[in-house]
Amino acid sequence: MATTSQADHPARLRPWEHKNFWPVVALAAILGINLALFPQKFLFLREGRLYGTLSEVLQQGSTVMVLAVGMTLVIATAGIDLSVGSVMAICGAVAALLLTRTALPLGGVVVVALAVGACAGLWNGVLVAFLGLQPIVATLILLVAGRGVAQLLTSGQIITFKHPAFKFIGTGHLLGLPFPVYLVVIVAGATILATRLTVAGLYVEAVGNNERASRLAGLRPGLVKSLVYGFSGLCAAVSGLIETSYISAADINKCGEYIELDAILAVVIGGTPFTGGRANIVGSVIGAAIMQALSTTIQMLDVPAAYTLVVKALAVVAVCSLGSEKFRRAMRRLVPARAS
């Protein structure tokens, strides 16, 4: 692979050669534009809590950030998880049903919802790893059927509820920061520690790099893949809880609609390649923040929200073009021609 050049000379790495340099620059640029345009709205303290654009980006981007963590690992095994939006809807519905119809304490509700998400993810994993389905197809099935299942659970109704403790998950503040930010830090932090300090990260990247070689080396790729998809389901459950708590309702049609696209794009922008074998979790979280910063800035400029979609589409093609070897080679051929 062409990617080994960085690993061969870690000492000579210049700052702009760091893998997260460009995503951070992009995020800083978008936030910088925002700060320049709306300086008084950017960040302020009210009643000991941080409000403003930056806080909003972190709070509203939290669902995609959490999803992107799970998605990064899935993509690192050369897979994809399209079902996260539907899993969010299922978990949100389960939580709302348990809160309104049973006397289960909040902890129990959260545990059950997380377990449901993990099981949904494991189902994907089993289809991919042991039945040999292509990841796009395996997770497409749950994407198509999952929202139907969620709809059947709630009989097609939007379940609203009043539960101050549950509402804290999505809207609460802790030490001035929105609570979902802590969830992102916990999920991303735990994942980074698990993949860097234990052998788990090596396993995931090995399976993504060359499944056959990893099997010959004594790994069990099937087990690794199943667990990775299960983890992605768990992340989707966390996102589903945040979203459901944020609006104090389980809205099956809207919850997590098209969010799989945002999560995948966040991972791509963050620099995890689709070919598998590498996972850049920090990059993915930054990628998710970029997406949210873009949306928030566009909204603040009073541009109709529909433009966000167009801008996102163009941004993604631009970012992917920069990352494409073929495109870089073509550009390199162009540049000297112009200079002469």
Place this chain on the structure above:
Amino acid sequence: MPRISQKHIPLLSTIGVFLLLYAIASLRYDRFFTVRVFLNFFRDNSFLGIIAVGMTFVILSGGIDLSVGSVLALTTVVAALLIERLGVHPALAVVAVLVMGTAIGFAMGCVIHHVGIAPFIVTLAGLFFARGLALVLCDGSITIDNPIYRAVTAWKIPIGRTGLPLTALTFLAVLVVGIYVSVYTSFGRNVYAIGGNEEAAMLMGVPIGKTKIGGYTLSGFCSALAGVIYTLYGSSGDPRAGVGLELDAIASVVVGGTLLSGGVGYVFGTLIGVLIFGVIQTAITFENLNSWWTRVAIGLLLLLFILLQRLFARPRLRANA
């Protein structure tokens, strides 16, 4: 008796499942086994069917097109705006939107081939782009109230007490052309060749770029045509039309026996896939069930078929691994 080739098994099992489902539904419900219900499969699923034919080519070539539902929505909006707001003649408006859809498909194909980004990502961006553009152009649905449109919508070929409207006929025409192109033209053969093994096809001198871009262009054209049919079917342009249609189309293609890994499948199978979709949808209406059961049933059917395919395709895929 000709030996049943292994490559025909997915298609034959698809036809078997369709006949089985159709027979069960016909026995279970009164008035299911009628010409009207059968013709409605074609009428109600005409835009899905047209898109699925285009999708078949893309999947056969080893790619995927997620933008189809959004391109359909954009087409309906542009057509409605041209006719209603700008007073363009409907025929001209139809030609304009067909060119637009084809151009979008062509552009995505070019980015996929020349820039080298995964089809999945490019068409995902296409999905965002077209949906966003449709919503930018118009926030709500626009009714098309045009005498020529009304005449075209009302016209049908009478069959018994009902008939085949233009929407269904277009679907059938696209299907016939699709089958012809896939079997009898060099483009069709090239699509199979690069889907089967791109490297081998390139070494044999198959024009990879032209064929790939051609597939996405065709899919873009089909999506736009489906959009035109949608405006005829619903007499309106709607920026929120066709949400999730890409999944239904992919499901139809896969249930129709086309392998998602590319290179294996038939356009005719896609027709059966769309018909199975129609049977399930109609049966669920007859059963008075929540329409969300359709999604669950389609999901399960998709799973069943892919597992069947795995069973039959296993030796081939193992050789590739």
